[in-house]
Structure formats: structure tokens, C-alpha cells
Amino acid sequence: MPKIRVMPTLLFKDVGLVKGVAFDSWRRVGSAMQAVKVYNLREVDELVYLDITATNDGRPPDFETVDDLADECFMPLTVGGGVRTVEHVRRLLKVGADKVAINSAAVEHPALIREIADRFGSQCVVVSIDARRRSDGTYESYTHSGRRPAGRSPAVLAKDAEAMGAGEVLLTSIDRDGTMQGYDVELTRLVSDAVSIPVIASGGAGTYAHMAEVLRDGRASAVAAASMYHFTEQTPLAAKQHLRGAGFSVRL
């Protein structure tokens, strides 16, 4: 079994990186290039870079920016935001992305997952699912940066995506996003149990203990986080040291 992965998430909006709460109230948190360089020096396990306004603005991915960032990124890089066609994927991989995350297009055109997997392999297709808890305790998936309900539960969406050839699920709790109150462990467990591909838990990390909880009880393969790195003194390296102490297999 591979090491569990601790990965910072970089959200890009307009001109730089942002971080919000529940997919709203965005705060600026610096330049993407600076962040990539720092995380590269610190040898983080993997980076996730999402352009959060591309789909809503009707834009394709910004290939030039990704090209510049990837040139400084000697670690695995997942790129998402505005990815709607096989050609988008080809160009992103060409300029240095290792994996491509698709969210809105995966819901609207599930066949796109199959096309990408057939052409480039399952391992580079990350299906990104943003989910919100309903008042009855079930979950709804959303597209368009949390604006449009997809009409399907995250577990069903993940299972369908796996059947179409997705290689990984990036699962974000909209409710927990930016709150630093902990991951939605129940949501993560529902999806992890529904699929056999790796699930990256995202949304809500505030402490290293939150990570251990979602890895153990949510059966996640990786933990993504943003706010706790932007707004506290905590680091991916210290997270892994903590997780090793808690009995997890990590790369140090």
C-alpha cells in the first residue's frame, strides 16, 4: 500500500490564490508561483491547483499559467478548473500537469471521463466531487463551484465515475470548506466504501488530528488542506510527522 499523501490545495481566482469559507468569502492568500516554489522546496507529496472561476466564466484552463507553474513543480501536480474536452486534458498534460481534475464536465458529460481514460489512462483522471449535507442527513453533489446541484449523491457519482474509468476522487465537503472544524468523515467514508479507487478527503482540515481521523475512520487515501497551511503555523511536513506518530505510513 502506498504512503498516505498530504497535499496542499491551491485555489486560483482572477490574479492569485484565494481561500474562502464554504466556497464563498474569498480572501487573497498570495501568488501561485510563490506557493509552488515554497512547496517544491519543502518536498510536499503532491499539489492540487484549481482555477475556481474558469467554469463559471466559461473559460478554458489557463494553459500558460499552468505551464509556468509546472516548470517549478518537481512533484506531482493535479490541475482542475474549466476542463471540458479531451484536448484541454492533452494540453494540460503536455505543459506538465500529471493529473487533471474534472467536476462540472464529469457530471454533464460522463462519457468525457471514458474518453480521457482511454486516451491517457485512468490514473490521470481525477473526478472532483463537491458535496453538501442535506437537512435529512443525505448528501447532494454540486457543480460550478458549488452553485448547481447535480441531482446525485456523491457516492453514486463516484461509483459511476469509477465505472467510466476515473482513477481517483477528490472529495470536498462544501459545508466544512474553510471552517477548519474537521473533515466530513461520514461523507468520506460513504464515498471510500462505494469505490475501490483512491479518495482524497478535502474541506475542513484544521489540525493534524483531523487528518488522522479522516484517514482512519473515513478510509481516505490522501488528505488535502488549504486554510490550515495559509492561516496557521501548521505545515505538511509536521502533519506527516504527526501522522507517523499516529501509526500511519508516510513519506518523510
Add this chain to the structure above:
Amino acid sequence: MKRVAVVDYGMGNLDSVARAIEECGGRPIVTDRAEDIESATHIVLPGVGAFGDGIRNVRQRGLDQILREQAVVGGIPFLGICLGMQMLATRGHEGGVTEGLGWIDGEVRRLEPAGEDSRVPHIGWNEVALTRPSTLFTGVDSGHDFYFVHSYHLVCHDKEDVLAVTPHCGGFVSAIARGRIFGVQFHPEKSQRLGFQVLRNFLAL
């Protein structure tokens, strides 16, 4: 200066590989032209994608002949990465059976989950246990972590070709060598310090 042909067959993370080679002191040329490959001191065959598509693209461009002449016949140091290593096999079983380049006696098969936590694709950092010493791993101790992202693996028929194994899905071959032909299932270009050490070792050949 080492002139490194990074073979472009229309698939794969060519820029990442080229950038890493540059950082390691080589001069990469991303190319599918015979004259570039023939004048290179080293050849790297990268790859992300499906076996059948990869082989078809390589053949359509006539690269199978050129690569064979340079690496197998000519002895130019050659490194296949991920799909670039798998394509050296006799045949692949990804989306039907496809004949490979046939430089390494073996088959490319899907990873089969063994036990609860061997998820496929195998994505992430995992140990590379060396089964014999090799200049490719000079300065890299056995058991260090490298970055993997794949669903298929190379099953070697000749154990002499195996350089390293990795414990996932019952264990699979993560590096091979036959003479100056090398292959790694992991991504040295994304494995930071130790990945660069492997690339520097290759460029030093």
C-alpha cells in the same frame, strides 16, 4: 553536455521530463525526428496513457525502428518511464492484446488488488526495493519512496531483467535493466531529490 532525446510520440508529460533533465544538467530535446534521436547521447521514452495507443503512436511515427537501432543495437543509454518502460515488453493486455516493442521478455498486466487497502490505480509514494545493485541507483538506498501513478505493471519473464520491486498488489516490478536499457515504473521527474539522483545517474552513463 549530454544531449537527451525526450521522445515525443504525442502522449505524455513531456515538459515535466524535459524540465527535470534540464535541472539535472542535461540538454533535453523533445522530438520525434530521427536525426535528433540519432545524434543524442541519451534517450528517454516518457509516457502517460494507454498501452495500445502508445505503441500505435510510436509505430506510426516509425520510432520503433529508430529507437531499436540506437538503444538495442547501438547501445545508447535508454530510459523508459512508466508507459515508456511498459512498452518495452513483448506484449500488453490493456484494452485488448497489443504487441510491444519486445526488448524485454514480459507482459504488461493490470494490477490486481490483493487485500483491502491495495487500491488501483496505484497512486502515490511507495518503496522501491532494489533486488540487485545498479549504477542507476547509485546513492539511493533500497527502500526509499518514489512517486507512482499507474494501473498496469510489467511482469518480467526473465528475472535477470528485474532491478527493483515495490510492495503493492502483491508486489510488482518497479525498475528493470538490460545492459544500458533501463526502465522505471515510477516517475523520477516527480520524485524530487531522489528522482533527480536517478536521472543524474542515468545522465552519467
